[in-house]
Amino acid sequence: MSNGIPKSGPGSIELKRGVSPLVKADRLLYAHFERPDLETAERYLVDFGLVRAAGSDSDLFMRGTAPAPYIYRVTRGREARFLGIGLSVPKADDLEMLARKFGSRVEPADGPGDGSVVHLRDPENVAVHVHHGFTPSEPLPARPQILHNAPDQTVRVNDTQRPKLEPPQVTKLGHLVLETPNFSRSARWYMETFGFIPSDVMCLADGTPVGSFMRLDRGDEPTDHHTIFVAMGMESKVDHVAFEVVDLDAVEMGQQVLLAKRYRHAWGVGRHLLGSQIFDYWRDPWGQKHEHYADGDLFDAAQPAGYHLMDRSGLYQWGPDLPDDFIDTRMTPGRLWRVLKLALSDKTRVKLLVALKNSMARPGRQWQR
Ligand SMILES: [Fe+2]
Numbered sequence: 107m108s109n110g111i112p113k114s115g116p117g118s119i120e121l122k123r124g125v126s127p128l129v130k131a132d133r134l135l136y137a138h139f140e141r142p143d144l145e146t147a148e149r150y151l152v153d154f155g156l157v158r159a160a161g162s163d164s165d166l167f168m169r170g171t172a173p174a175p176y177i178y179r180v181t182r183g184r185e186a187r188f189l190g191i192g193l194s195v196p197k198a199d200d201l202e203m204l205a206r207k208f209g210s211r212v213e214p215a216d217g218p219g220d221g222s223v224v225h226l227r228d229p230e231n232v233a234v235h236v237h238h239g240f241t242p243s244e245p246l247p248a249r250p251q252i253l254h255n256a257p258d259q260t261v262r263v264n265d266t267q268r269p270k271l272e273p274p275q276v277t278k279l280g281h282l283v284l285e286t287p288n289f290s291r292s293a294r295w296y297m298e299t300f301g302f303i304p305s306d307v308m309c310l311a312d313g314t315p316v317g318s319f320m321r322l323d324r325g326d327e328p329t330d331h332h333t334i335f336v337a338m339g340m341e342s343k344v345d346h347v348a349f350e351v352v353d354l355d356a357v358e359m360g361q362q363v364l365l366a367k368r369y370r371h372a373w374g375v376g377r378h379l380l381g382s383q384i385f386d387y388w389r390d391p392w393g394q395k396h397e398h399y400a401d402g403d404l405f406d407a408a409q410p411a412g413y414h415l416m417d418r419s420g421l422y423q424w425g426p427d428l429p430d431d432f433i434d435t436r437m438t439p440g441r442l443w444r445v446l447k448l449a450l451s452d453k454t455r456v457k458l459l460v461a462l463k464n465s466m467a468r469p470g471r472q473w474q475r
Pocket residue numbers: 281346348397
């Protein structure tokens with residue numbers, strides 16, 4: 107699907123697969139945040155559906171039902187901020203290669219599962235911890251899945267649907283969205299360092315790429331449509347972290363529980379267009395968006411990239427209208443300062459940011475115009 111986006115001319119699409127990446131990451135392991143209050147963080151994550159794996163006075167490790175030893179790390183600190191991500195690589199040699207290339211070293215990992223780790227920084231200084239050789243945990247027992255009757259499928263007779271009002275079981279960390287002021291530099295770094303493959307590239311009307319849904323390269327083995335989405339933004343930050351649950355009922359049950367606990371809803375329930383997930387977004391006590399999702403697309407490495415216009419209508423197939431505060435474009439003093447600095451040093455990027463802001467400001471649905 108091209109959506110009429112030009113593939114030649116100024117600013118035309120240029121984001122293609124990395125020729126030969128340094129290594130191929132095979133899993134997204136965890137997201138790492140700093141929070142001033144570990145107890146409040148844990149309460150939210152438990153209500154969201156995660157389970158405590160380990161903890162100390164300084165760190166909290168939370169897991170899902172899948173064997174990853176942990177999928178969320180919280181370190182106690184003065185600020186509430188995103189610190190980085192954990193990825194895994196399939197070979198010990200991969201760690202050695204990364205350590206050599208980036209002047210780092212292979213060290214023992216300090217979280218549940220142990221193993222070895224190399225600590226890197228992406229071009230925006232986001233910490234990327236690359237792990238190998240950790241011991242997977244025993245999967246947690248999954249609750250019985252809800253059986254669905256359908257016109258041509260009778261699976262429930264003389265029985266009812268009465269799932270308990272409780273947090274849905276999160277299986278794994280599925281993806282996260284990284285915003286960066288230098289989109290093409292960041293996207294290329296993840297492609298060339300870890301072999302990420304663009305699944306769908308988001309462009310401005312003139313063909314300039316400003317976002318890319320990227321998946322892991324696991325060869326013939328199907329993997330999630332996106333594990334990271336790198337997108338142009340005014341600053342380096344994480345937009346949201348997304349966690350998989352089993353089905354639509356689990357997404358909706360998550361909404362019931364989080365409503366009951368009086369957390370702040372961000373957007374949903376709906377179905378995305380690119381990636382196709384059924385989604386629901388919630389904010390933690392510090393405003394950070396966390397997504398429950400189910401039923402996402404799976405691609406193997408052969409699936410070619412799609413190119414699309416970056417706008418609101420491309421974010422969802424069905425669901426409530428996208429709330430204006432979902433995409434945070436407020437001009438805080440810090441942002442104003444960054445934009446002014448950029449205006450002096452890189453006018454082209456300021457123009458791109460303005461074009462992106464205008465593209466995302468257009469109503470996503472015809473009844474909103
Ligand atoms: Fe998402």
